[in-house]
Amino acid sequence: GNSVTQMEGPVTLSEEAFLTINxxxxxxxxxxxFWYVQYxxxxxxxxxxxxxxxxxxxxxxxxxxxxxxxxxxxLEKGSVQVSDSAVYFCALERPHTGxxxxxxxxxxxxxxxx
Amino acid sequence: xxxVTQTPRYLIKTRGQxxxxxxxxxxxxxxxxxxQQTPGQGLQFLFEYFSETQRNKGNFPGRFSGRQFSNxxxxxxxxxxxxxxxxxxxxxxxxxxxxxxxDTQYFGPGTRLTVL
Numbered sequence: 001g002n003s004v005t006q007m008e009g010p011v012t013l014s015e016e017a018f019l020t021i022n023x024x025x026x027x028x029x030x031x032x033x034f035w036y037v038q039y040x041x042x043x044x045x046x047x048x049x050x051x052x053x054x055x056x057x058x059x060x061x062x063x064x065x066x067x068x069x070x071x072x073x074x075l076e077k078g079s080v081q082v083s084d085s086a087v088y089f090c091a092l093e094r095p096h097t098g099x100x101x102x103x104x105x106x107x108x109x110x111x112x113x114x
Numbered sequence: 115x116x117x118v119t120q121t122p123r124y125l126i127k128t129r130g131q132x133x134x135x136x137x138x139x140x141x142x143x144x145x146x147x148x149x150q151q152t153p154g155q156g157l158q159f160l161f162e163y164f165s166e167t168q169r170n171k172g173n174f175p176g177r178f179s180g181r182q183f184s185n186x187x188x189x190x191x192x193x194x195x196x197x198x199x200x201x202x203x204x205x206x207x208x209x210x211x212x213x214x215x216x217d218t219q220y221f222g223p224g225t226r227l228t229v230l
Contacts, residue, residue: 036221043120043204044221089157093216099170100147100208100216104157 002027004090006105013080013112021075021108023064023090031092033057033066033073034102038087047075047088051095080112115141118207118222126228132193135225139186139207145169146188147219148180151202160203163188164210192227200229 007022025031032051036044048057053068062077073090090105119138127133139146148160159172163182180190186207192199206219 034218043118043223044206046218046220049218093219095216097216099164100145100162100206100210100219101159101170101172102147102149102157102206102219103159106156 002031002092002094002103004092004103004105006088006090006108009087009107009109011108011110013110015082015112015114016079017112019075019077019080019084019110021088021090021110023073023075023105025071025073025090025092027071027092027094027103029094030068031094033064034091034093035062035064035073035075036089036091036104038089038107040086044089080110082112082114085110085112118205118220120203120205120222120225122225123223124226124228126230127195128230129195129197131195132191133195133227134189134191135203135205135227137188137190137205137207137222139188139205140220143207143209143220144186145208145210145217145219146182146186147206147208148188148190149204149206150174151204151224152200157204160190195229197229200227202226 034049035047048059050057050066056065087107091102145164147162161171182188202224204224206221208219209217
């Protein structure tokens with residue numbers, strides 16, 4: 001079946017440090033890949049997405065590249081801020097199935113200290 | 115453009131009761147999906163509606179049901195509540211098209227349900 005594996009958290013960093021959150025997937029065909037972020041007490045916000053191999057999604061300084069050869073979609077940011085503290089979810093969706101259904105990873109909590 | 119709205123934001127019920135949650139999608143979006151988020155099981159897909167029809171359903175008991183109205187607003191209902199139903203229920207909408215087309219899903223803030 002389709003699944004997403006994320007690195008365990010929490011990830012604890014100091015402000016301005018480099019961030020990597022690993023995400024790998026298992027899916028048939030060519031899924032679309034997403035990163036969503038959840039701030040405390042809120043719903044999910046779309047952070048970035050990529051729909052085909054070698055696509056790079058980017059937003060607010062975050063980037064992730066769709067690597068089909070390694071089935072990965074790792075999230076990176078060059079310099080994190082305290083305001084980036086949140087839970088990050090990697091997700092996939094198989095297009096052209098006739099319905100919407102996101103499959104999520106378990107989430108990775110990021111804690112950034114001043 | 116207004117985002118996805120969900121009401122109520124918080125709800126407290128007791129075991130055995132039933133509950134109805136509401137979701138208003140982004141204007142123009144015809145697909146509405148529901149997800150359950152718990153610390154133990156994470157984010158799990160409940161069901162998706164498109165043009166008032168359920169297109170897909172996750173692995174949840176029949177106590178969980180939903181519907182969609184002609185204006186694309188959706189409701190989900192949980193009957194005979196159990197303690198394990200305590201969760202954040204998230205609604206998402208997308209510009210999915212007829213014929214099985216899919217698109218990026220945008221989420222609402224969720225309804226926090228507590229079952230005592």
